[in-house]
Amino acid sequence: MSELTYTASEMMIVIAARVLKGARTVFVGVGLPNIACNLARHTVAPDMELIYESGVYGARPERLPLSIGDPTLVSGALSVVSMADLFGLYLQRGLVEIALLGGAQVDRYGNLNSTVIGDYAKPKTRLPGSGGACEIATNAQRTFMIMRLKRRAFVEKLDFVTSPGHLKGGDSRAQLGLPGGGPELMITDKGILNFDNSQREMQLSALYPGVTVDEVKAEVGWSLRLAGKMEEVDPPSAEELRLIREELDPGAMYR
Amino acid sequence: MNPTTHADKLVSMREAIATYVADGCSVAMEGFTGFISFAAGHEIIRQGRRDLTLIRMTPDLIYDQMIAAGTAKKLIFSYMGNPGVGSLYCIRRAVEKGIPLPLELEEYSHYGLVGRYAAGASRLPFFPLRSYIGSDMLAANPLIKVIDEPYGTGKIAVVPPLNPDVAILHAQRADRQGNTQLWGLLGMQKEVAFASKKVIVAVEELVDESVIRADPNRTLIPGLIVDAVVHEPYGAHPSYVQGYYDRDNESYLAWDKLSQDHNAVKAWLDEWVYGLENHAAYRQKLGQAYFDKLKPEPLLAPSVDYGRYR
Numbered sequence: 328m329s330e331l332t333y334t335a336s337e338m339m340i341v342i343a344a345r346v347l348k349g350a351r352t353v354f355v356g357v358g359l360p361n362i363a364c365n366l367a368r369h370t371v372a373p374d375m376e377l378i379y380e381s382g383v384y385g386a387r388p389e390r391l392p393l394s395i396g397d398p399t400l401v402s403g404a405l406s407v408v409s410m411a412d413l414f415g416l417y418l419q420r421g422l423v424e425i426a427l428l429g430g431a432q433v434d435r436y437g438n439l440n441s442t443v444i445g446d447y448a449k450p451k452t453r454l455p456g457s458g459g460a461c462e463i464a465t466n467a468q469r470t471f472m473i474m475r476l477k478r479r480a481f482v483e484k485l486d487f488v489t490s491p492g493h494l495k496g497g498d499s500r501a502q503l504g505l506p507g508g509g510p511e512l513m514i515t516d517k518g519i520l521n522f523d524n525s526q527r528e529m530q531l532s533a534l535y536p537g538v539t540v541d542e543v544k545a546e547v548g549w550s551l552r553l554a555g556k557m558e559e560v561d562p563p564s565a566e567e568l569r570l571i572r573e574e575l576d577p578g579a580m581y582r
Numbered sequence: 583m584n585p586t587t588h589a590d591k592l593v594s595m596r597e598a599i600a601t602y603v604a605d606g607c608s609v610a611m612e613g614f615t616g617f618i619s620f621a622a623g624h625e626i627i628r629q630g631r632r633d634l635t636l637i638r639m640t641p642d643l644i645y646d647q648m649i650a651a652g653t654a655k656k657l658i659f660s661y662m663g664n665p666g667v668g669s670l671y672c673i674r675r676a677v678e679k680g681i682p683l684p685l686e687l688e689e690y691s692h693y694g695l696v697g698r699y700a701a702g703a704s705r706l707p708f709f710p711l712r713s714y715i716g717s718d719m720l721a722a723n724p725l726i727k728v729i730d731e732p733y734g735t736g737k738i739a740v741v742p743p744l745n746p747d748v749a750i751l752h753a754q755r756a757d758r759q760g761n762t763q764l765w766g767l768l769g770m771q772k773e774v775a776f777a778s779k780k781v782i783v784a785v786e787e788l789v790d791e792s793v794i795r796a797d798p799n800r801t802l803i804p805g806l807i808v809d810a811v812v813h814e815p816y817g818a819h820p821s822y823v824q825g826y827y828d829r830d831n832e833s834y835l836a837w838d839k840l841s842q843d844h845n846a847v848k849a850w851l852d853e854w855v856y857g858l859e860n861h862a863a864y865r866q867k868l869g870q871a872y873f874d875k876l877k878p879e880p881l882l883a884p885s886v887d888y889g890r891y892r
Contacts, residue, residue, distance in 0.1 A: 357666055380692060381614050381767050393831050394666030396615025398824050401766050402881050409768040410614065410639075411700050414693040419712050438716075442689075447722050453674050457691035458640075458661035462713035491716030503715050504736045 333563045335475075335516040336582050337571055338535055340366060341563040343473050343514045347372050347425065354378045354418070354426040354463055357395050359581045360473055361388075362571065363427070369570050376405065378423060380459035382413045391576060414459065418466045421506065426467030428460055428490065429474045432482050435528050435549050437472065437492025437510030439464065440485040447487055457489050464490035467507045476515040476546040483549045493527035500527075517543050521554065533558035590758045591811045595784065595861060598810040599625045602780045607747035608635040610699075610778060611644065614769035615665050616824065619752040619784050620644050621817035621861035627651040628855060637746055639695050639770065640665060642821070643837050646672040649685060650847045651855070656686040658744075660695040667834050671841040681844055689723055694741050696770050701743035702777030714739040749778035751803070752818045754826065755787040756794075760808025763800040766824025775803045784814040786826050798888075816865055816873055827876040 333341075336359065343363035347353060348371040355364045355377050365388075368375045376385040381396040385405025392400055401407050408416070417423060430439035431454050441460055445451030464470055470492070474480060492510045493500050500509050509527070513520040519533040530552035531543055544551050563571075576582060593601070603609060603626055611619055623644040626634070635656040636645050643664065648654060650672035657673065664670050676685035690698065697709030714720050715728060715737060728737050751771050753764040762783050764771065775781050783803065788811070794801055820833035840846045858864050865873070 382769065383767070392666070393829060393834075394615050396665065396767055396769075398616060398766060398822055398828065398878070401824055407767065409772060410692065410696050410770050411773060414696060414711075418693075442718070442722075447718070450678065453662065453677055455661050455663035456659070456689055457717075457719060458663075459692040461691040461717050461719060462693040462711065465713050465715070487722075488716070488718040494716050500716070505716060506712055 331563065331565060331568060333568060334582055337563055337568060339473065339514060339516050340571055340581070341567045342519060342560065343427070343471070344567070345371060346471060346512060346514065347375065350375050350425050352376050352378055352422055352424045354380070354423045354467060356427065357392050360427040360429075361392060362575045362581055363473070365575050366567065366570055369574075370567065378413070378417060380410070380413060380463070382408050382410050384408065384413075384417060391578070391580060414462060418462060421466065421468065423463070423467045425469045425471055426463045428464060428470055428472050430460070430489065432480055432485050433472065433474060433513070434482060434485050434492075436494060436496045437470070437513070437522060437529060438485055438488050438494065439472070439490040439492060440487045442487040442489045444486055460490040464492065465505050465507055469508050470510045471512045471514065472510060473514045476517050476543060478546050478548055481547040481549075493522060496526045496528055517546070519558070519560070523554065524552070528552055530554045531557070533560050535560050536562050591760050591805070591808060592758045592788070593810050593812060595621055595625045595812045595814060596629075598622075598782045598812050599629055602748050602782055602809060603631055605631055606633040608637060609748050609750065610637040610746040610774050611750040612638060612769060612771050612774045613752060613818070613821070614639065614767050615642070616767055616818065616822045616829070617752045617764070617769070617771070618642055618644050618818050618821040619750050619814070620819060620821065621784060621812075621814045621864075622750045622782065623648050624855045624861065624864070626653055627851065637744070639692055641670060641673060643670075643834065646670040646837070646841060647851065647855070649673050649676050650682065650841070650844070651851055652682045654685060655683070656688065658688040658690070658695070660690045660692045664834060664838055667838050669838075672844075672847060675844060688725070689719065690726070690741065691719065694726060696773065697741045698744035699770050699773035699777050701741070702745040703773045704776070706743060708740040708742055710738045710740050712738070744777060746774070746778045748780045748782065749774045750782045750784070751775060752784045752814070752823065753802070754785065754823060755789045756783050756785045756811050757789055757791045757805070758811060759791065759805035760803070760811045761791065761794045761801055761805040762803040762808065763794060763797065764802045765800060768802065772802050775807055780809045781807055782810045782812065783808050784812040784817045786815050786817075786823055788813045814861055817861055819873070825878065827873060828878055830876055
């Protein structure tokens with residue numbers, strides 16, 4: 328078999344799709360996570376229903392949504408509800424199995440910042456803010472994060488905690504009574520990190536083909552832990568790439 | 583006093599804004615990425631309103647434009663982005679540099695602001711939600727509080743009710759009394775309408791009361807709480823109205839570039855807001871062929887049988 332060429336974004340989409348294997352309900356945003364979910368639905372999670380904070384359950388978008396409120400999410404969906412119902416009856420009720428989140432900054436415990444860079448009152452950069460992220464991070468049964476590895480994003484200390492992860496590590500999340508399980512995975516463009524240790528601290532658990540541990544460490548702003556065993560990850564298959572390129576993102580918006 | 587249900591509330595947008603939106607009042611123009619009454623926002627700019635408190639979960643282009651025009655002193659919001667595109671540069675200029683005026687921010691998460699509308703709508707003293715605990719948003723906004731659960735041992739976040747002076751909402755259709763039907767993303771429009779002291783509804787189509795009565799499950803807002811009805815086709819452009827027109831994404835992308843320069847924004851406002859008499863002139867300037875390109879293919883829902891019981 329000849330070797331397939333692919334981009335780092337395609338690898339990220341493929342991994343994000345594979346880890347959704349068997350998922351029933353996924354809370355999703357637009358862009359790359361949206362493509363990952365649709366790829367998963369075509370491959371490893373045929374029963375998956377997509378939930379959007381705009382009030383859509385069971386979306387079957389016929390085009391790549393331009394925004395999280397795109398009318399294509401409504402047409403053909405299983406149900407369209409008010410946002411009060413979406414956040415109350417679906418999310419807070421505990422019906423969201425996996426939420427996909429990202430942010431401008433993340434720390435070692437998976438806390439996320441999407442609010443400001445710099446001081447809140449006098450920000451260097453004003454970011455969009457929470458949207459639904461704070462309550463999604465609080466209530467989803469499991470949180471998977473998708474972010475490109477960059478030293479300015481993987482920081483020792485967040486400028487602002489928008490969405491709680493494992494807070495100060497260990498059982499600090501449970502102690503505050505947050506219902507959801509918190510961050511489980513961080514999917515990046517170089518490898519996968521998990522939180523499978525008693526401190527609930529992010530640790531490198533898998534490297535993509537051709538990537539070294541040092542390349543990952545160079546993009547992380549704290550002394551990165553390594554998992555006891557480094558998993559191997561298969562590159563994208565011909566079918567995964569075909570689905571992304573021909574069906575899910577033919578305009579190459581996210582590749 | 584509630585308006586009487588049988589009054590004819592049909593007015594022009596100019597009259598609706600002149601009557602119900604005063605300097606210094608709080609205005610909630612809602613609709614999550616769609617159903618955004620740009621027609622009303624532009625009329626508020628044209629009438630030169632000042633010192634408004636603008637409330638919207640996602641300020642979108644309309645509040646970027648209104649803030650660039652100097653109408654607002656404060657913004658209450660939960661996600662400040664150009665949805666699916668990027669930043670809102672006019673709002674950032676106001677926040678970061680005070681151009682054209684400083685802007686006070688009051689920030690929530692989506693569910694927090696939905697909860698404020700819901701408490702306001704049913705006149706409750708607060709709305710409890712599982713969010714904010716462990717987040718710095720608590721420190722950033724003292725109106726968000728954490729209390730002991732009255733029937734348990736844990737803690738719960740609460741937000742106060744919000745009762746805007748005016749709600750401005752766009753929908754597919756209404757009758758002249760303001761009985762309003764909306765389908766597609768329901769967002770928070772029902773809660774906002776019931777929470778607000780005055781309600782202006784703008785619609786694509788004005789219909790007879792019999793059309794409303796034929797499908798009562800689709801009525802989101804009763805005329806009972808509506809003060810003004812404006813017939814404003816394409817009034818949500820460049821956002822969308824489900825089944826009527828798509829989002830004009832080229833306009834959203836163009837704004838992303840244009841809005842990075844305050845002088846370009848001023849020129850845009852001169853051409854597309856101050857230079858036009860009303861939204862009919864805006865429609866005419868763009869031309870029907872322009873809107874025809876935004877019309878989706880039809881996808882009809884089969885009708886349902888309500889039954890006749892007598």
